[in-house]
Amino acid sequence: MLDLGLPLNATDLAATPLPGVDGLAGDSSTLLAIILSHGHRDHWGLVPKVNRQIPLIMGKATESIMRAAADFVPDAIALDAAQHLKHGKQIQLGPFLITPRLVDHSGFDAYAMEVEANGRRLFYSGDLRAHGRKSKLFEALLKHPPRNIDTMLMEGSSLGRLANDQSFPTEDALEELFIGRFRATDGMALVACSAQNIDRVVTIYRAAKRTGRTLIVDAYAAEVLKATEHSSIPKPAHGWTNLAVFIPHSQRVQLLKKNIAPIVDTYREFRVWPEQLADVAHRSVMLFRGWMMRDLDRAQALTGARVIWSQWDGYLTTGSAGAMLKSDCESRGIPFETIHTSGHASPGDLKRLAAAVSPKRLIPIHTFEREQFPDLFENVALINDGEWTEI
Ligand SMILES: [Zn+2]
Ligand SMILES: [Zn+2]
Known part of the structure; x- marks a missing residue:
C-alpha cells in the first residue's frame, strides 16, 4: 500500500473509515507493507x-x-x-x-x-x-x-x-523577500511557519543570517531540525552560528511534565532566556506560533515587531488559531503580512x-x-x- 493518509477534508480520525483493503484492520493476508x-x-x-x-x-x-x-x-x-x-x-x-x-x-x-x-x-x-x-x-x-x-x-x-499558466515563487525568491522585510523591521521579526517545513526554515535561517540576525527556535523546532540528521540543515549543534533556542513557559512546563526536560541540555549554550529577549529583539528572527505572543509580551520584546505568516492562507480562516493571531496583531498594532510559497x-x-x-x-x-x-x-x-x- 502506498500511503494511508487522513484525507485533508476529513473532520476526525475516529469517523474516517479505513479503505477496503484486506489485512488493514484484521489479520494480514496478502498486505506486505x-x-x-x-x-x-x-x-x-x-x-x-x-x-x-x-x-x-x-x-x-x-x-x-x-x-x-x-x-x-x-x-x-x-x-x-x-x-x-x-x-x-x-x-x-x-x-x-x-x-x-x-x-x-x-x-x-x-x-x-x-x-x-x-x-x-x-x-x-x-x-x-x-x-x-x-x-x-x-x-x-x-x-x-x-x-x-x-x-x-x-x-x-x-x-x-x-x-x-501561473507559477509559484521559488524558495530562493522568498529568501530575498524575507531579507527585505527583516531589514525594514526595527524590532523582532516573528515568522509563523511549520517547523517541519524544513525548506522554509532554511530559507528563513539564510535570510536571518544575511541580515545579521539570529534565528530563534523553540525546543520543538530544535528537535525537528536535529532529527533531519542532515549536515546542511541548521541546528543547535557545534559549528552553527546565528541560531538560538528559546523555550516558552508552557513548553518548559510540558517538558517537565513529560519527564523529557534533559533533551534540551544538549544545546544549553544556544539558549536565550526570557530576560534577554528585549535586548536581542532588533537582531533576531523568531520561528513562532501565536501562543508564544504571551512570552514575548511578558519579556517586553514586541516593540517594533513584525509578524510574517509563512504558511498556507487557508489556515487563516475565521475561528482558526491563525485568524486569532492576526486579530491579536491588529489590536497590538503589529504589522501582519504573508510570505509563502506552495x-x-x-x-x-x-x-x-x-x-x-x-x-x-x-x-x-x-x-x-x-x-x-x-x-x-x-x-x-x-x-x-x-x-x-x-x-
Ligand atoms: Zn499530501
Ligand atoms: Zn505533503
Missing part, C-alpha cells in the same frame, strides 16, 4: 487505526522527525519503520520491486516511487514540486524519467488554487512531469480538481475512490 512517501498527515494519518503487525516503510529522516514531533504536537505519533526508503535503493517486497526517488517537497525526506511487478510498471508521484530548495531533483526526474510506465498516479494539489508543483510543472514520464494511463490523485486533468494531460483515466483498477 505500507509505504509512507513522507511525513505529512494526509499520507500517514490513518496508520494509527491499522493492524500493528503490518510493516511500515518510510524515509529514515521521516521516521525520526515524526518521533521528535510526537513529544510536542498533541495528536502526532511516533511510528517504527521496518525498512527505510533511500533515493535509488530498490526494495523487493514479494513480487513488487520498488524504486524510491527523493523529490522536492515542503515535507522533508519525501519520495516518488516506481513499482514494478510481473512486467507491469507504475509510477507514483507522491507530493512534489519544482520550485523548492531541491528543485534540481525535479529537473533530474524530467531528464531521467522512469521508463515504460503503464500507470502513473499523479498529484494535482495546485489545480484550482493557481491559474494553469509545497506542490504548479500546473505547468505537472505538465512537464506528465510529458516526461509519458505514461500509458495517468490517474489523478490528491486533488480536488480531477475534472481538469483531461484538459491538461494526455491519457487521463478518472478512477473513483474505492474503485479497483488493473495495472
Whole structure:
C-alpha cells in the first residue's frame, strides 16, 4: 500500500473509515507493507487505526522527525519503520520491486516511487514540486524519467488554487523577500511557519543570517531540525552560528511534565532566556506560533515587531488559531503580512512531469480538481475512490 493518509477534508480520525483493503484492520493476508512517501498527515494519518503487525516503510529522516514531533504536537505519533526508503535503493517486497526517488517537497525526506511487478510498471508521484530548495531533483526526474510506465498516479494539489499558466515563487525568491522585510523591521521579526517545513526554515535561517540576525527556535523546532540528521540543515549543534533556542513557559512546563526536560541540555549554550529577549529583539528572527505572543509580551520584546505568516492562507480562516493571531496583531498594532510559497508543483510543472514520464494511463490523485486533468494531460483515466483498477 502506498500511503494511508487522513484525507485533508476529513473532520476526525475516529469517523474516517479505513479503505477496503484486506489485512488493514484484521489479520494480514496478502498486505506486505505500507509505504509512507513522507511525513505529512494526509499520507500517514490513518496508520494509527491499522493492524500493528503490518510493516511500515518510510524515509529514515521521516521516521525520526515524526518521533521528535510526537513529544510536542498533541495528536502526532511516533511510528517504527521496518525498512527505510533511500533515493535509488530498490526494495523487493514479494513480487513488487520498488524504486524510491527523493523529490522536492515542503515535507522533508519525501519520495516518488516506481513499482514494478510481473512486467507491469507504475509510477507514483507522491507530493512534489519544482520550485523548492531541491528543485534540481525535479529537473533530474524530467531528464531521467522512469521508463515504460503503464500507470502513473499523479498529484494535482495546485489545480484550482493557481491559474494553469501561473507559477509559484521559488524558495530562493522568498529568501530575498524575507531579507527585505527583516531589514525594514526595527524590532523582532516573528515568522509563523511549520517547523517541519524544513525548506522554509532554511530559507528563513539564510535570510536571518544575511541580515545579521539570529534565528530563534523553540525546543520543538530544535528537535525537528536535529532529527533531519542532515549536515546542511541548521541546528543547535557545534559549528552553527546565528541560531538560538528559546523555550516558552508552557513548553518548559510540558517538558517537565513529560519527564523529557534533559533533551534540551544538549544545546544549553544556544539558549536565550526570557530576560534577554528585549535586548536581542532588533537582531533576531523568531520561528513562532501565536501562543508564544504571551512570552514575548511578558519579556517586553514586541516593540517594533513584525509578524510574517509563512504558511498556507487557508489556515487563516475565521475561528482558526491563525485568524486569532492576526486579530491579536491588529489590536497590538503589529504589522501582519504573508510570505509563502506552495509545497506542490504548479500546473505547468505537472505538465512537464506528465510529458516526461509519458505514461500509458495517468490517474489523478490528491486533488480536488480531477475534472481538469483531461484538459491538461494526455491519457487521463478518472478512477473513483474505492474503485479497483488493473495495472
Ligand atoms: Zn505533503
Ligand atoms: Zn499530501
